[in-house]
Amino acid sequence: xxxxxxxxxxxxxxxxxxxxxxxxxxxxxxxxxxxxxxxxxxxxxxxxxxxxxxxxxxxxxxxxxxxxxxxxxxxxxxxxxxxxxxxxxxxxxxxxxxxxxxxxxxxxxxxxxxxxxxxxxxxxxxxxxxxxxxxxxxxxxxxxxxxxxxxxxxxxxxxxxxxxxxxxxxxxxxxxxxxxxxxxxxxxxxxxxxxxxxxxxxxxxxxxxxxxxxxxxxxxxxxxxxxxxxxxxxxxxxxxxxxxxxxxxxxxxxxxxxxxxxxxxx
Numbered sequence: 001x002x003x004x005x006x007x008x009x010x011x012x013x014x015x016x017x018x019x020x021x022x023x024x025x026x027x028x029x030x031x032x033x034x035x036x037x038x039x040x041x042x043x044x045x046x047x048x049x050x051x052x053x054x055x056x057x058x059x060x061x062x063x064x065x066x067x068x069x070x071x072x073x074x075x076x077x078x079x080x081x082x083x084x085x086x087x088x089x090x091x092x093x094x095x096x097x098x099x100x101x102x103x104x105x106x107x108x109x110x111x112x113x114x115x116x117x118x119x120x121x122x123x124x125x126x127x128x129x130x131x132x133x134x135x136x137x138x139x140x141x142x143x144x145x146x147x148x149x150x151x152x153x154x155x156x157x158x159x160x161x162x163x164x165x166x167x168x169x170x171x172x173x174x175x176x177x178x179x180x181x182x183x184x185x186x187x188x189x190x191x192x193x194x195x196x197x198x199x200x201x202x203x204x205x206x207x208x209x210x211x212x213x214x215x216x217x218x219x220x221x222x223x224x225x226x227x228x229x230x231x232x233x234x235x236x237x238x239x240x241x242x243x244x245x246x247x248x249x250x251x252x253x254x255x256x257x258x259x260x261x262x263x264x265x266x
Contacts, residue, residue: 006237009244027247037261064093070117083125112154134172164209170216170239187233223252230260
């Protein structure tokens, strides 16, 4: 049986106060309360997680960390937050390798090697990692496919077949995101990339472990394009950025996923 569609909201460095964060979460809760075939995860700034976990209460909404340290446990690592700490705060998911953290111009430039350590730390702590992969441009020679292959293989180096049950991969075509987007991606492009990623996983871990991994689309997701990526693109869900801060838009995306789930799980 297919896993439930996953709709994840990455709030990034928003909103500016815990009061506003509570308001957004309560709005999302109200708009997704009746969903049964869709899994909802919110990734707020880390300082809000414990408070929002209490707000979420017995609802089916789960919380996650936008990033974790490569370091496990505790130690003299100023400014770092370990996966164990996030798990203790009742986060259950963690993003690793988001395009904004991979970007050298943003002052981070995280490597596949670093991301691999973060995934291992997240898994060891009991978190489900959401590995982000994606190219900054699509060249005519299709060199971007080798880039994606390297990201998947290097970031998952040393990960066990059993751990694939907890892994999630989000494909982010960076060229289709934000103000500097070249153009919008289309469902057929995602479908091709999903098949390509699944093949990489199958070659590395086997068909059965690869089949357990959900492949999300994360590229300027909105209520306008969600249905196309679910139906034509066969996305297993979304990593939503900007529209996750709007309870109305995020709720509509989740409802579209719920409706699509009627035939996905049948």
